[in-house]
Amino acid sequence: MCVSAVSSKNFWLYFRRRRQSKETPRAAGEIYKKGLSPEQQQQQQQQQQQQQQQQQKQWLQRPQLQQQQQQQQQQQQQQKQQQQQQQHRHAPQLCQR
Incomplete structure (x- = not known):
């Protein structure tokens, strides 16, 4: 659902830009x-x-994902890792001591 909303939004932006760039009644x-x-x-x-x-x-079903989707997943993973690090910041320090 998310993906379709984004693509349609981009489509309208592109459509508007095209119309603005032409700017002629013809x-x-x-x-x-x-x-x-x-x-x-x-x-x-x-x-x-x-x-x-x-x-x-179809792209989602394929074993090879689009780079964009891979990047999104990586970003999500990084965010999760950062959150985990923030949550567990104190625990590892205690272990190290």
Whole structure:
């Protein structure tokens, strides 16, 4: 669920940037050149998002994970380790003494 939210957010940011960068009424009309109604456009976008989600699921199933996912896992592990170190800071010192 998390992953899909992030990807859709990124998609909208990218979409906005593209529209801003063009900034011409003709460019805005380019979408309608395809002859798609707004509803059909939404359907297309939803399909794209679903495809992205499916691809991400496939990646998760594969033995080789994407680097991003590995990095996220590493970060999570580091955070856990830091928390553990903070919790057990006093105990090892006593052991050393």
